Amino acid sequence: MNYPNNIKKEYNKRVTYGNRGMDLENLINMANETYIDNNIAIIYKKPTPIGIVKVDYSKSKITEAYYKSPSTLDYNGVYKGYYIEFDAKSTTKPFLPLSNIAAHQLKHIERVLNHGGIIFLLIMIYDECYILSGKNVLDFIASNKRKSIPYEYIKDKGIKVPYSYLKGVEYIKGLDTLIKEN
């Protein structure tokens, strides 16, 4: 099977716009660009938080830094006035390991839900892409001792969204359903 993660390796070798590859982050970036250009939604990936250790001010250059772990999810923005936030998760296994979601991210999901925000995971599994609402993620964890969310749960509770090489992952198509459920 052609899992997106495997294709990513290919992508690094031939970096041209037309061959940006099918890994989940690229599929989302493609969709986000289209949504902004066509005035459908304004959603951006947040920059990766970086801790700065040393700066060479004479050259305006950072000479020592390290990656920090984010306390929120990776993407956020606005759609039809609603606050939207999500994280991309892809797995080559028949389940999504919960170790992929940090404890402070779960706390953040809970808080955003309490404030009426639309928050979810966008999960690529078995070559299919699903929106799994933050509520469904928290419900699963509250009612299970399993360390991973199985494919069946994602398929059953999630909202399947289409993706393609040309349009990216069209997650907006699932958002109206999600907003109604919220």
Place this chain on the structure above:
Amino acid sequence: MNYPNNIKKEYNKRVTYGNRGMDLENLINMANETYIDNNIAIIYKKPTPIGIVKVDYSKSKITEAYYKSPSTLDYNGVYKGYYIEFDAKSTTKPFLPLSNIAAHQLKHIERVLNHGGIIFLLIMIYDECYILSGKNVLDFIASNKRKSIPYEYIKDKGIKVPYSYLKGVEYIKGLDTLIKEN
């Protein structure tokens, strides 16, 4: 007069929690922490975007990088289900130079307004703090040839919000008014 920008220099010398100083970013961070802790709003500063040039993978350390200019505003999140986004601007002059706002940020303000988001500048001027709505910023630019927004316009159109050494800048107090106007 004691402008926040002058106090910032002092701050760097004595970095303890109790003396985080009165510069605008600290005043906002204080407020944001309070809002999250008290379940009032979930608003974060976005990480500064950084372009990575070289990484020493053996030490998981970034060894060359540079600051990139953000295409959105610095803070965003959710309040009562509304999408909130803003940028902090402080000036020691009797006006806010428009050079403080990048062209792509103005475009972004326009887009977010079109999508029903609540977007504004939080301006510290003459020791006073104002919310100036994105709409008022764009209106000013559309109807003026001036290269700065004068204090009088900010005072007249803006929503004044209190700030204090202990609570930070309580901008949420102006948000309900802003939401009603939107």
